[in-house]
Amino acid sequence: MAKPTIRDTLLVLAVCTLDVLFFSTFGGDLGQLGDGDLSSLGLLGYAALGCVALLWRRHAPAAVFGALLLHSVLGTLLVSGYQPVLGLLVALYSVGAHAPRRFAWLIAPATGSFAVVAANEAWLRRDESNPVTTLVGLTLFYALLSTGVWALGLLAGRSRRRLADSEQRRLGEARAAVDAERQRISRELHDIVAHAVTVMVLQAAGARKVLRADPERAADALTQVEELGRQAMSELRRMLAVQGLAGHGHSGPDGAEAEHQLGLDDLSALMERVRATGVPVELVVEGRPQPVDPSVGLAAYRTVQESLTNVAKHAGGAATVTLRWSEGLRVQVTNAAPVQRPGISATLSTGHGLLGLRERVAVVGGRLDAGPTDSGGFQVTALLPAGR
Numbered sequence: 001m002a003k004p005t006i007r008d009t010l011l012v013l014a015v016c017t018l019d020v021l022f023f024s025t026f027g028g029d030l031g032q033l034g035d036g037d038l039s040s041l042g043l044l045g046y047a048a049l050g051c052v053a054l055l056w057r058r059h060a061p062a063a064v065f066g067a068l069l070l071h072s073v074l075g076t077l078l079v080s081g082y083q084p085v086l087g088l089l090v091a092l093y094s095v096g097a098h099a100p101r102r103f104a105w106l107i108a109p110a111t112g113s114f115a116v117v118a119a120n121e122a123w124l125r126r127d128e129s130n131p132v133t134t135l136v137g138l139t140l141f142y143a144l145l146s147t148g149v150w151a152l153g154l155l156a157g158r159s160r161r162r163l164a165d166s167e168q169r170r171l172g173e174a175r176a177a178v179d180a181e182r183q184r185i186s187r188e189l190h191d192i193v194a195h196a197v198t199v200m201v202l203q204a205a206g207a208r209k210v211l212r213a214d215p216e217r218a219a220d221a222l223t224q225v226e227e228l229g230r231q232a233m234s235e236l237r238r239m240l241a242v243q244g245l246a247g248h249g250h251s252g253p254d255g256a257e258a259e260h261q262l263g264l265d266d267l268s269a270l271m272e273r274v275r276a277t278g279v280p281v282e283l284v285v286e287g288r289p290q291p292v293d294p295s296v297g298l299a300a301y302r303t304v305q306e307s308l309t310n311v312a313k314h315a316g317g318a319a320t321v322t323l324r325w326s327e328g329l330r331v332q333v334t335n336a337a338p339v340q341r342p343g344i345s346a347t348l349s350t351g352h353g354l355l356g357l358r359e360r361v362a363v364v365g366g367r368l369d370a371g372p373t374d375s376g377g378f379q380v381t382a383l384l385p386a387g388r
Contacts, residue, residue, distance in 0.1 A: 008055050011090070016051035019086040020044060043082050046075060050087050057094035062103050065091040065110075072113045076120050083117050089149050096153025097160070107150050114142030187302075187356040189236075194353060196232035198309050200225045202277040224276050263297030264289075264323070267304055271321065274308045280318040281308065287325030290386040299364045300331045303382040306353045307333035310378075314338065317377065328366075329384045337376035354380070 024043055050071035057064045068091040072084040092110050095103050118138030122131040207221035271281045292300070304321055311319045317336035324330040354370055357380075361368040366384040373379050 008058070012051045012054050015054060015086045015090055016048050019051070019084060020047045020082075023085045024082040043079065046079055046082065047084065050075070050084055054087060054090055054094075057091060058098050061091070061094040061097070061099040062106065065095050065106055067091075069109055069113050073116055076113075076116050083120060085114075085117060088113060089146070092146055093149045093153035093156075096150040096155075097157035098153075101154075104150070104154075107147055110146045110150075111139075111143045114146060115139050118142055183356075183359065187360055193232065194306075194309055196228050198313050199273055199277055200228055202312060203228075206278065221276070224273065228273060261294050261298060262301045263294060264292070264300055266301055267321070270301070270305055270308070274312060274319075277312055279308070279312050282318070282320045284320060284322045285325075286322065289323075289325055290329070292329060292384070292386050293364070295364045296329070296366070296384050296386070299361050299366065300329060300382065300384055302360055303331050303357060303368070303380065304333055306357050307335075307380040310353065311335045325386065328386045331382040331384065332379065333381075334373065334379045335377045357382075 020043070024047070050068055053064045053067040053071070065088075068084075068088045072088045075082050075084040088110060092106070095106050099106075118135055118141075121138060122134035125131070125134055203221045203225045207218040207225075210221075211218040267283065271283060274281050300323075308319060308321075311317070311333075317338055319333060319335040322330070322332040322334070324332065354368075358368040358370075361382050361384065364384065366382055368380070368382045370380045371378070
């Protein structure tokens with residue numbers, strides 16, 4: 001159970017003080033009380049005994065109410081010169097504010113306790129007024145008071161819970177936004193690094209095989225590795241610049257590349273790099289090209305890039321890239337049946353490329369389908385919106 005707070009302690013001191021001052025003979029005479037009065041010290045001790053339970057009113061409101069109810073009844077009946085009222089009211093407020101709604105029935109015993117207080121006071125004032133009138137009036141007053149205090153606590157509890165729920169929703173939305181951003185960055189990193197590393201490894205492996213027999217061809221392959229590495233670094237700088245993680249104010253060629261967002265115009269260069277690894281790639285364009293949003297262009301580029309990367313890693317057969325323009329843009333990458341067993345390039349697979357690609361396409365309002373063809377190859381199709 002949580003420890004009481006300083007605020008709870010100050011509340012207990014205030015309730016105990018006011019209860020003794022206004023509802024006991026320590027602060028004012030309630031009537032003729034006979035010779036059996038407790039001393040002022042004993043009265044204060046009994047008052048403090050009940051009020052101490054309020055320290056746990058937030059964490060066990062029903063139990064605290066039960067303790068204060070017993071304290072109030074016993075105090076009224078057995079302790080001369082003391083009628084506990086405020087502690088029970090605070091406990092009843094706590095039931096409304098911190099206990100489930102099923103504890104609303106506790107208003108009834110609270111009203112009964114206050115009826116005892118009303119009867120005691122009516123008896124003490126029997127010489128000043130009609131005891132029946134006093135009893136009925138005080139009973140109605142305490143009934144309305146207890147109901148109002150409980151309702152006030154209920155409203156306060158609802159408001160507090162509403163604020164807590166709102167804060168939880170805000171935190172949940174913030175966490176979801178952070179997770180979505182992390183996933184987006186993860187997809188970007190995968191698309192950039194997986195393609196670059198795959199082509200670089202294939203080019204380096206090819207250069208190693210022909211290094212002695214054909215040094216010129218090996219040099220060309222290593223040049224491709226260098227250029228691809230530079231492009232991957234430029235893409236990484238662009239992504240980091242968008243995230244605000246890279247320096248601002250780039251100038252020169254690197255800065256220009258960092259500002260460039262990949263799209264449909266970059267497909268030719270992408271296919272040339274894949275062809276350089278020994279994978280035949282053909283581009284087919286059907287229909288009249290239309291303008292697309294940069295995000296759609298990037299999604300189309302990543303679709304072709306991921307598909308061709310998988311062809312280079314796993315299949316090695318010829319691939320066909322089809323751009324079909326109609327009401328939207330249909331990007332389709334089809335490769336023939338594998339002509340080689342997966343070798344060193346297969347170890348480069350992360351296994352999450354198509355999953356991330358499907359999410360990327362969905363974000364721009366498209367749909368991605370992927371699966372084997374009847375001829376033993378594989379086909380990836382992305383349906384993307386066209387027009388700005």
